[in-house]
Amino acid sequence: MTITKLGHCCLLIEDQGVRMLTDPGVWTEAQNEQKDIDIVLITHEHADHFHLESVKTIIKNNPSAKIVTNSAVGKLLAAENITAINVEDGQTHEHGSVVITGYGRTHAPIYPSVPVVMNTGYMINQRLYYPGDAFFVPQQPVEILALPVCGPWLAIAQAIDFAKQIKPARCFPVHDGMLKIMGPFHALPQRELTKEGIEFTPLLAGETLTI
Numbered sequence: 414m415t416i417t418k419l420g421h422c423c424l425l426i427e428d429q430g431v432r433m434l435t436d437p438g439v440w441t442e443a444q445n446e447q448k449d450i451d452i453v454l455i456t457h458e459h460a461d462h463f464h465l466e467s468v469k470t471i472i473k474n475n476p477s478a479k480i481v482t483n484s485a486v487g488k489l490l491a492a493e494n495i496t497a498i499n500v501e502d503g504q505t506h507e508h509g510s511v512v513i514t515g516y517g518r519t520h521a522p523i524y525p526s527v528p529v530v531m532n533t534g535y536m537i538n539q540r541l542y543y544p545g546d547a548f549f550v551p552q553q554p555v556e557i558l559a560l561p562v563c564g565p566w567l568a569i570a571q572a573i574d575f576a577k578q579i580k581p582a583r584c585f586p587v588h589d590g591m592l593k594i595m596g597p598f599h600a601l602p603q604r605e606l607t608k609e610g611i612e613f614t615p616l617l618a619g620e621t622l623t624i
Contacts, residue, residue, distance in 0.1 A: 414540060416557075419443040421590025422462055422545075424559065428538055429510040434478075435535075435543055435559075436462035437471060440590040450475040452508055455482040455497075456545025457520055457532040458489060461590065465493065481506055481513055485531035501533050512538055517549030521566040524601060546588070548575045555581045561588035565597050 414428040420441035426433040433452040437444035438461040445467055453471060455463050463486055472478060472495065480490065480497040487497045500506045500515045507513075513535055520532040534544035536551060543559040546566060558581040562572050567588075576584050591597045599615040606613045 414538070414557075416541070416585070418585070418587070419447075422456075422543075422559075422561075422587045424543070424587070426537060426541065428540075431509055431511045433511075433537065434471065436545070437464055437467040438462045438590075439464040439467075440594070442467075445470045445474075447471065448474055450478045452511075452513070453478055453480045454513070454535050454543070455480065455486050456534060456543070457483070457530050458486050459520075459530065459546065462545065463489070465489070468495065469493070479508065481535070483515070483531050483533040500535070501531075510538075514539075514551075516542075516551045517544065517547050519547065520545075521547045523566045524605065526605065527601070542579070542581070543587070548572075550575075550578055555579050556583075557581055558584035559587045560584040562586040563589045563592055565601055 417425040419425055421438055422436040423438060423441040423444050424435045431451045432449055433454060434444055434447060434450050435454045436456055440461050481500050482497050483501045484499050487499055490497045498506055500513060502515050502518050505512055505514045516534040517532060520530045532545045532547045534547060534549055536542045541557040542551060542555045558576060558579055560572055560576050561567060603613040
């Protein structure tokens with residue numbers, strides 16, 4: 414198995430002669446250039462994991478590629494006349510010698526006012542586990558873990574504890590594309606604190622706040 418990180422949560426995984434692409438989101442562009450893709454895995458509907466225009470480009474460049482996702486994303490794709498294979502918690506899909514198993518049902522909580530969406534993590538050939546945006550622990554050994562390390566829904570302590578609980582032989586970071594993009598971190602507290610009459614002013618390096 415070879416794993417190439419294209420950015421954020423978009424991975425190019427090659428195993429048993431099958432080429433798979435995960436979560437083609439809005440913060441990556443390299444997915445639009447990939448050819449000979451057999452499977453596109455999409456864990457949930459948030460834009461940093463599911464960018465519709467990228468999906469359309471991938472399909473155009475790889476007309477025989479199959480999309481594997483959950484029913485929530487499937488409905489969004491169906492509205493665009495795009496077919497998807499539904500694989501959710503406890504379900505499997507086989508493509509040649511590759512077996513994909515779904516784990517988990519919901520995205521990790523962000524904040525009470527933010528709707529919780531469906532999230533399905535995927536295990537590939539009982540080796541690589543990519544959980545999407547959740548800390549769902551599969552009831553089976555994990556050799557390789559794609560570990561989310563940054564985001565408005567997690568603290569780094571949670572990520573470390575998640576990896577320690579799973580005990581993979583190795584792991585690598587994903588969900589880190591926003592480290593240079595402050596919007597996801599500032600927008601939510603700005604919205605929620607404004608409701609309470611608290612002014613929240615994002616202050617970037619080099620900027621001065623005069624009060």
